[in-house]
Amino acid sequence: DQQVKQNSPSLSVQEGRISILNCDYTNSMFDYFLWYKKYPAEGPTFLISISSIKDKNEDGRFTVFLNKSAKHLSLHIVPSQPGDSAVYFCAASQTYNQGGKLIFGQGTELSVKP
Amino acid sequence: NAGVMQNPRHLVRRRGQEARLRCSPMKGHSHVYWYRQLPEEGLKFMVYLQKENIIDESGMPKERFSAEFPKEGPSILRIQQVVRGDSAAYFCASSPEVTQYFGPGTRLTVL
Numbered sequence: 001d002q003q004v005k006q007n008s009p010s011l012s013v014q015e016g017r018i019s020i021l022n023c024d025y026t027n028s029m030f031d032y033f034l035w036y037k038k039y040p041a042e043g044p045t046f047l048i049s050i051s052s053i054k055d056k057n058e059d060g061r062f063t064v065f066l067n068k069s070a071k072h073l074s075l076h077i078v079p080s081q082p083g084d085s086a087v088y089f090c091a092a093s094q095t096y097n098q099g100g101k102l103i104f105g106q107g108t109e110l111s112v113k114p
Numbered sequence: 115n116a117g118v119m120q121n122p123r124h125l126v127r128r129r130g131q132e133a134r135l136r137c138s139p140m141k142g143h144s145h146v147y148w149y150r151q152l153p154e155e156g157l158k159f160m161v162y163l164q165k166e167n168i169i170d171e172s173g174m175p176k177e178r179f180s181a182e183f184p185k186e187g188p189s190i191l192r193i194q195q196v197v198r199g200d201s202a203a204y205f206c207a208s209s210p211e212v213t214q215y216f217g218p219g220t221r222l223t224v225l
Contacts, residue, residue: 093212
Protein backbone atom coordinates (compact mmCIF):
# COMPACT_ATOMS: atom_id res chain seq x y z
CA ASP A 1 0.00 0.00 0.00
CA GLN A 2 1.92 2.97 -1.35
CA GLN A 3 0.52 5.98 0.48
CA VAL A 4 2.91 8.44 -1.15
CA LYS A 5 3.66 8.17 -4.85
CA GLN A 6 6.04 9.89 -7.19
CA ASN A 7 4.97 8.64 -10.58
CA SER A 8 7.88 10.06 -12.57
CA PRO A 9 11.08 8.15 -11.90
CA SER A 10 13.11 10.69 -13.83
CA LEU A 11 12.98 14.25 -15.17
CA SER A 12 15.37 16.10 -17.45
CA VAL A 13 15.41 19.90 -17.59
CA GLN A 14 17.56 22.53 -19.26
CA GLU A 15 19.62 24.83 -17.04
CA GLY A 16 17.73 28.04 -16.26
CA ARG A 17 14.30 26.50 -16.85
CA ILE A 18 11.77 25.47 -14.25
CA SER A 19 11.78 21.97 -12.75
CA ILE A 20 8.45 20.66 -11.49
CA LEU A 21 8.43 17.51 -9.40
CA ASN A 22 5.12 15.95 -8.48
CA CYS A 23 3.87 13.84 -5.60
CA ASP A 24 0.49 12.28 -4.81
CA TYR A 25 -0.76 10.86 -1.54
CA THR A 26 -3.76 8.81 -0.49
CA ASN A 27 -4.01 9.33 3.27
CA SER A 28 -6.09 12.42 4.10
CA MET A 29 -4.76 12.32 7.67
CA PHE A 30 -1.30 13.52 6.58
CA ASP A 31 -0.77 17.05 7.88
CA TYR A 32 2.87 17.80 7.12
CA PHE A 33 4.80 17.35 3.90
CA LEU A 34 8.50 17.63 3.14
CA TRP A 35 10.86 17.48 0.19
CA TYR A 36 14.34 16.02 0.44
CA LYS A 37 17.21 15.98 -2.01
CA LYS A 38 19.59 13.04 -2.10
CA TYR A 39 22.95 12.49 -3.76
CA PRO A 40 24.33 8.95 -4.19
CA ALA A 41 26.00 7.54 -1.07
CA GLU A 42 24.74 10.43 1.08
CA GLY A 43 21.80 10.94 3.40
CA PRO A 44 18.70 12.92 2.36
CA THR A 45 19.03 16.68 2.75
CA PHE A 46 15.97 18.62 3.88
CA LEU A 47 14.83 21.21 1.33
CA ILE A 48 11.45 22.61 2.20
CA SER A 49 8.24 21.69 4.00
CA ILE A 50 4.61 22.68 4.15
CA SER A 51 1.88 22.27 6.71
CA SER A 52 -1.59 21.20 5.61
CA ILE A 53 -2.99 24.54 6.75
CA LYS A 54 -1.09 26.24 3.91
CA ASP A 55 -1.18 25.83 0.15
CA LYS A 56 2.18 27.34 -0.69
CA ASN A 57 5.60 27.78 0.86
CA GLU A 58 8.57 29.47 -0.75
CA ASP A 59 12.27 29.45 0.06
CA GLY A 60 14.59 31.00 -2.46
CA ARG A 61 14.48 29.04 -5.70
CA PHE A 62 12.24 26.37 -4.15
CA THR A 63 8.46 26.56 -3.86
CA VAL A 64 6.15 23.81 -2.67
CA PHE A 65 2.48 23.81 -3.57
CA LEU A 66 -0.15 21.74 -1.77
CA ASN A 67 -3.56 20.89 -3.21
CA LYS A 68 -5.39 19.06 -0.42
CA SER A 69 -8.53 18.36 -2.42
CA ALA A 70 -6.47 16.59 -5.07
CA LYS A 71 -4.06 15.10 -2.50
CA HIS A 72 -1.22 16.43 -4.59
CA LEU A 73 1.90 18.43 -3.93
CA SER A 74 4.60 19.73 -6.20
CA LEU A 75 8.06 21.18 -5.88
CA HIS A 76 9.08 23.96 -8.25
CA ILE A 77 12.73 24.83 -8.72
CA VAL A 78 13.42 27.98 -10.68
CA PRO A 79 15.84 28.63 -12.19
CA SER A 80 17.22 25.09 -12.31
CA GLN A 81 20.96 24.67 -11.96
CA PRO A 82 23.24 21.70 -12.78
CA GLY A 83 23.96 21.32 -9.06
CA ASP A 84 20.26 20.53 -8.54
CA SER A 85 20.79 17.19 -10.29
CA ALA A 86 19.91 14.58 -7.65
CA VAL A 87 17.09 12.29 -6.53
CA TYR A 88 14.19 14.16 -4.93
CA PHE A 89 11.93 12.48 -2.39
CA CYS A 90 8.64 13.77 -1.10
CA ALA A 91 7.54 12.63 2.34
CA ALA A 92 4.40 12.94 4.41
CA SER A 93 3.58 12.54 8.08
CA GLN A 94 0.78 12.62 10.63
CA THR A 95 2.34 14.76 13.31
CA TYR A 96 -0.47 14.76 15.83
CA ASN A 97 -0.77 11.09 16.68
CA GLN A 98 1.87 9.03 14.92
CA GLY A 99 5.00 10.66 16.20
CA GLY A 100 5.79 12.19 12.86
CA LYS A 101 7.23 9.14 11.12
CA LEU A 102 7.81 9.95 7.48
CA ILE A 103 6.26 8.03 4.61
CA PHE A 104 8.41 8.48 1.51
CA GLY A 105 7.69 8.36 -2.18
CA GLN A 106 9.93 6.34 -4.48
CA GLY A 107 11.88 9.38 -5.63
CA THR A 108 12.35 11.29 -8.88
CA GLU A 109 15.80 11.62 -10.40
CA LEU A 110 16.27 15.15 -11.71
CA SER A 111 18.91 15.86 -14.31
CA VAL A 112 19.64 19.50 -15.13
CA LYS A 113 21.59 19.86 -18.35
CA PRO A 114 23.87 22.83 -19.03
CA ASN B 115 26.42 22.57 15.38
CA ALA B 116 27.38 19.18 14.02
CA GLY B 117 24.82 17.28 11.99
CA VAL B 118 23.52 13.79 12.61
CA MET B 119 26.44 11.39 12.92
CA GLN B 120 26.33 7.76 11.92
CA ASN B 121 28.98 5.11 12.16
CA PRO B 122 30.29 3.07 10.66
CA ARG B 123 29.64 4.42 7.17
CA HIS B 124 30.23 1.00 5.67
CA LEU B 125 29.81 -2.36 7.36
CA VAL B 126 30.43 -5.80 5.92
CA ARG B 127 29.14 -8.86 7.71
CA ARG B 128 28.89 -12.55 6.88
CA ARG B 129 25.56 -14.32 7.16
CA GLY B 130 24.77 -15.15 10.77
CA GLN B 131 26.88 -12.37 12.30
CA GLU B 132 25.57 -9.38 14.21
CA ALA B 133 25.50 -5.81 12.91
CA ARG B 134 25.47 -2.76 15.20
CA LEU B 135 24.74 0.64 13.69
CA ARG B 136 25.19 3.80 15.74
CA CYS B 137 23.55 7.20 15.48
CA SER B 138 24.28 10.40 17.38
CA PRO B 139 21.49 12.97 16.92
CA MET B 140 22.03 16.67 16.45
CA LYS B 141 22.57 18.58 19.67
CA GLY B 142 19.28 19.45 21.30
CA HIS B 143 17.27 16.87 19.33
CA SER B 144 15.40 14.37 21.46
CA HIS B 145 13.66 12.40 18.69
CA VAL B 146 15.50 9.71 16.72
CA TYR B 147 14.17 7.78 13.73
CA TRP B 148 15.66 4.88 11.76
CA TYR B 149 14.87 4.24 8.09
CA ARG B 150 16.05 1.61 5.64
CA GLN B 151 16.54 1.98 1.91
CA LEU B 152 16.70 -1.23 -0.04
CA PRO B 153 18.25 -1.13 -3.54
CA GLU B 154 16.05 0.69 -6.07
CA GLU B 155 13.48 1.62 -3.42
CA GLY B 156 12.52 4.64 -1.32
CA LEU B 157 13.20 5.00 2.38
CA LYS B 158 11.04 2.93 4.72
CA PHE B 159 10.38 3.84 8.34
CA MET B 160 11.61 1.33 10.91
CA VAL B 161 11.46 2.80 14.43
CA TYR B 162 11.01 6.04 16.37
CA LEU B 163 12.69 6.52 19.74
CA GLN B 164 13.06 9.13 22.42
CA LYS B 165 15.54 8.86 25.28
CA GLU B 166 15.11 5.42 26.91
CA ASN B 167 11.77 4.88 25.15
CA ILE B 168 10.63 3.19 21.96
CA ILE B 169 7.68 5.26 20.74
CA ASP B 170 6.81 3.49 17.49
CA GLU B 171 8.40 0.29 16.16
CA SER B 172 5.71 -0.52 13.63
CA GLY B 173 8.24 -0.67 10.79
CA MET B 174 10.69 -3.02 12.45
CA PRO B 175 10.87 -6.65 11.35
CA LYS B 176 9.52 -8.80 14.17
CA GLU B 177 12.64 -10.90 14.55
CA ARG B 178 16.38 -10.18 14.72
CA PHE B 179 16.03 -6.38 14.77
CA SER B 180 16.13 -4.19 17.87
CA ALA B 181 16.79 -0.54 18.66
CA GLU B 182 17.62 1.51 21.69
CA PHE B 183 18.33 5.13 22.62
CA PRO B 184 19.90 5.10 26.07
CA LYS B 185 20.04 8.01 28.47
CA GLU B 186 23.70 8.46 27.62
CA GLY B 187 25.31 7.73 24.27
CA PRO B 188 24.13 7.13 20.74
CA SER B 189 21.10 5.31 19.46
CA ILE B 190 21.89 1.74 18.37
CA LEU B 191 20.17 -0.33 15.70
CA ARG B 192 21.08 -3.97 16.19
CA ILE B 193 20.56 -6.73 13.64
CA GLN B 194 21.22 -10.26 14.84
CA GLN B 195 22.03 -13.21 12.56
CA VAL B 196 22.14 -11.07 9.43
CA VAL B 197 20.93 -12.47 6.11
CA ARG B 198 21.66 -11.26 2.57
CA GLY B 199 18.27 -9.52 2.43
CA ASP B 200 19.42 -7.17 5.21
CA SER B 201 21.90 -5.56 2.80
CA ALA B 202 20.72 -1.96 2.50
CA ALA B 203 21.46 1.62 3.47
CA TYR B 204 20.30 2.44 6.99
CA PHE B 205 19.62 6.08 7.75
CA CYS B 206 19.10 7.75 11.07
CA ALA B 207 17.27 11.06 11.44
CA SER B 208 16.83 13.36 14.40
CA SER B 209 14.29 16.05 15.05
CA PRO B 210 13.63 18.79 17.58
CA GLU B 211 9.90 18.62 16.84
CA VAL B 212 8.68 17.93 13.29
CA THR B 213 11.29 18.34 10.55
CA GLN B 214 13.74 15.43 10.44
CA TYR B 215 17.41 15.82 9.57
CA PHE B 216 19.24 12.81 8.25
CA GLY B 217 22.68 11.39 8.81
CA PRO B 218 24.92 10.11 6.00
CA GLY B 219 23.79 6.52 6.48
CA THR B 220 25.43 3.17 7.09
CA ARG B 221 25.73 0.86 4.11
CA LEU B 222 25.44 -2.72 5.28
CA THR B 223 26.64 -5.49 3.00
CA VAL B 224 25.98 -9.08 3.99
CA LEU B 225 28.18 -11.63 2.25
